Amino acid sequence: MDWGCFVIEFLQVIIYGIVLGCIISLGAIGVSLIFGILRFAHFAHGDMMSLGAYFGLVGVVSLQLPMYAVFPLAMGATALVAAALDRSIYRWLRSSTPIIMLISSVGAALMLRSAIQVVWGPDNKIYEAGIKLPYIFYGLRIKPDQLNIIFGTAVLVVLLHLFLHKTRMGKAMRALSDNMDLAQVTGINTERVIFWTWMIAAAMAAAGGIFLGIDTRLNPIMGWRILLPVFAAAIAGGIGNLYGAVLGGLLIGIVQELSTMVISPAYKPAVAFAIMVLMLVFRPTGILGGKE
Amino acid sequence: MSLLQVDDIYGGYGNADILHGVSMHIEPQEIVSIIGPNGAGKSTVMKAVFGLLKVRQGRILFNNKDITRRRPDQIVHLGICYVPQEFNVFPSLTVHENLEMGAFIRKDSYSEQLDHVYELFPPLKDKRGQSAGHLSGGQRQMVAIGRALMLNPSLLLLDEPSAGLSPLFIEQIFERVLEINKSGVGILMVEQNAKQALSFSHRGYILSMGGNRFEDSAENLLNNREVAEMFLGG
Incomplete structure (x- = not known):
C-alpha cells in the first residue's frame, strides 16, 4: 500500500468515526444531563435509543412518513416513555442512594428491551431497502445518510445549546x-x-437511535451494545458537561474506527472501555472537566 | 403583629433534637441578629423557619399565618428568602442568570427588581456575563444576596453573610444589608462577627445549647458585661 492510499484510507476511517461519534454523542448527552442532575448512571439509556429507533420504524414503515417528520414523532414518543418511567419508577427512588437508582435502571433497561422484542420481534430490521450511492470527493466516499447524520447531530446540539442558555427551563x-x-x-x-x-x-437518545438504525440496522439489542461507548464518551468528556459529551462521543467514535485498522473490529467495545479506564485513571474529570 | 414569630420550637435533622425550645420574633423592618457559640443551633433555627428541617413541636408564624412544616418552595412564595452560608450561588451560571433564577417563580416582569439589585451591588453589573464560580468571595456573596432579593421578600434570612470574607468585604456586605433593610425588608441574620453584627442590628438573640439564653436590644446586649465576657469575646 503506498502512502497516498494510506492517507485516503485513514481519512475514510475518520469519516466513519465521526458518524459513529455523532450517534454516541447523542446518547452521551442524555447520560450526562441525567447524571448532572440526578447523580446516577442511567443504564436504560441505550435501550431508550433502541426504543427511539423502533418508534422511527413505525413512522417510516407503518405511517409512511418522510424521514424529517419521523424524527419529531419518535423523539416525542420516546420522551413520553422516559417521563412515564420517571413517574412510575425513578421518582419513588429519588431519595435513595445512587446505586439503587442505577440498579433500578438496569431493570428498566431489561423491561424496555423485552417490550421491544415482544412488539417488533427479535429480527434485524431496516428503514429502507436498497443501496444509495455514496458521493466521492478526492477518493473519499461518504453516503448521503452519513452526511445527514452529521448534519442532524449538529442541528440538535445547537438547538440544545440554545435551549440550555436562552430559555427559562434550560437555565433552571x-x-x-x-x-x-x-x-x-x-x-x-x-x-x-x-x-x-x-x-x-x-429525545436526544431517540434521535441517536434512529441514526444508529440508519447507519447499521435495527435490532432489540442495538442500544444495549452501544451503551458502553456512550458511557465512555460521557466520562471521557467530563460527566455533566454537554460539550464534553459531544467531544467524548467524537473521540470514542473515531478511536473505535481507527482501531479497526490494526485490530479486529470485534474489539471495538474493548477500545471504548480502555479509553474509559484510561480517562478515569489519568483525568477523572474528563476532557472539559465535569462533576465528581 | 410580628413579621415572624417563632414559638418554643423543638426539632433537628434526625431523631435527636438540636433545638430545645427556641422562641423569637421579628418585627417588620427590623434587623435581628442571632449569635452564640458554635453548635448553639443558630443556623438550625433559620433552617427550621425556612422549612429545611423537621420541627417536632412548637409553631412558626409569618404575618400571623402558620408556616410550620411548610416546604421551602411554598415558603418562598409567601415572601421569605434565604441565603445559605455556603454553596449559595450557581457557579456555572453567569451572574445575570443567577439573578434570573432568583426570580424563577415570578410571573410578572422583574426588570425593575433587577435594576435595583444592580444598583445595590454595582460590581455585579460589570460582571453580569461572568460565571458566578469565578467571582471573589465577596462578589459571590453579593450574587447570593441579590438572588434572594429578586422576589422582593419582606423577610430575608442571612446565614453568616460575612463568613470567609476579608474585613473590607465584611464591611461592604454589612453596609448593603443595612441599605436593604432601609428599603423595608426585615432581616434575620446569623453571625460569627457578633459585635460588628450587633452594632447595626436593632435587636439580638443569644442562643446556647439549642435554647434562648439572652434577648435584648442590640445596644443593651453590647453593654451587658456577662454577654460581653461569654459571647462577644470580652
Missing part, C-alpha cells in the same frame, strides 16, 4: 445540575425541571 436545568439544594430554596420546582430533563435526554 443548569442551575439544578450546579446545586439542587440551592435550586430548591430559590423556589424552583425541581420535580418539573427533572421531568423536562428526562424528556430532553430521551
Whole structure:
C-alpha cells in the first residue's frame, strides 16, 4: 500500500468515526444531563435509543412518513416513555442512594428491551431497502445518510445549546445540575425541571437511535451494545458537561474506527472501555472537566 | 403583629433534637441578629423557619399565618428568602442568570427588581456575563444576596453573610444589608462577627445549647458585661 492510499484510507476511517461519534454523542448527552442532575448512571439509556429507533420504524414503515417528520414523532414518543418511567419508577427512588437508582435502571433497561422484542420481534430490521450511492470527493466516499447524520447531530446540539442558555427551563436545568439544594430554596420546582430533563435526554437518545438504525440496522439489542461507548464518551468528556459529551462521543467514535485498522473490529467495545479506564485513571474529570 | 414569630420550637435533622425550645420574633423592618457559640443551633433555627428541617413541636408564624412544616418552595412564595452560608450561588451560571433564577417563580416582569439589585451591588453589573464560580468571595456573596432579593421578600434570612470574607468585604456586605433593610425588608441574620453584627442590628438573640439564653436590644446586649465576657469575646 503506498502512502497516498494510506492517507485516503485513514481519512475514510475518520469519516466513519465521526458518524459513529455523532450517534454516541447523542446518547452521551442524555447520560450526562441525567447524571448532572440526578447523580446516577442511567443504564436504560441505550435501550431508550433502541426504543427511539423502533418508534422511527413505525413512522417510516407503518405511517409512511418522510424521514424529517419521523424524527419529531419518535423523539416525542420516546420522551413520553422516559417521563412515564420517571413517574412510575425513578421518582419513588429519588431519595435513595445512587446505586439503587442505577440498579433500578438496569431493570428498566431489561423491561424496555423485552417490550421491544415482544412488539417488533427479535429480527434485524431496516428503514429502507436498497443501496444509495455514496458521493466521492478526492477518493473519499461518504453516503448521503452519513452526511445527514452529521448534519442532524449538529442541528440538535445547537438547538440544545440554545435551549440550555436562552430559555427559562434550560437555565433552571443548569442551575439544578450546579446545586439542587440551592435550586430548591430559590423556589424552583425541581420535580418539573427533572421531568423536562428526562424528556430532553430521551429525545436526544431517540434521535441517536434512529441514526444508529440508519447507519447499521435495527435490532432489540442495538442500544444495549452501544451503551458502553456512550458511557465512555460521557466520562471521557467530563460527566455533566454537554460539550464534553459531544467531544467524548467524537473521540470514542473515531478511536473505535481507527482501531479497526490494526485490530479486529470485534474489539471495538474493548477500545471504548480502555479509553474509559484510561480517562478515569489519568483525568477523572474528563476532557472539559465535569462533576465528581 | 410580628413579621415572624417563632414559638418554643423543638426539632433537628434526625431523631435527636438540636433545638430545645427556641422562641423569637421579628418585627417588620427590623434587623435581628442571632449569635452564640458554635453548635448553639443558630443556623438550625433559620433552617427550621425556612422549612429545611423537621420541627417536632412548637409553631412558626409569618404575618400571623402558620408556616410550620411548610416546604421551602411554598415558603418562598409567601415572601421569605434565604441565603445559605455556603454553596449559595450557581457557579456555572453567569451572574445575570443567577439573578434570573432568583426570580424563577415570578410571573410578572422583574426588570425593575433587577435594576435595583444592580444598583445595590454595582460590581455585579460589570460582571453580569461572568460565571458566578469565578467571582471573589465577596462578589459571590453579593450574587447570593441579590438572588434572594429578586422576589422582593419582606423577610430575608442571612446565614453568616460575612463568613470567609476579608474585613473590607465584611464591611461592604454589612453596609448593603443595612441599605436593604432601609428599603423595608426585615432581616434575620446569623453571625460569627457578633459585635460588628450587633452594632447595626436593632435587636439580638443569644442562643446556647439549642435554647434562648439572652434577648435584648442590640445596644443593651453590647453593654451587658456577662454577654460581653461569654459571647462577644470580652
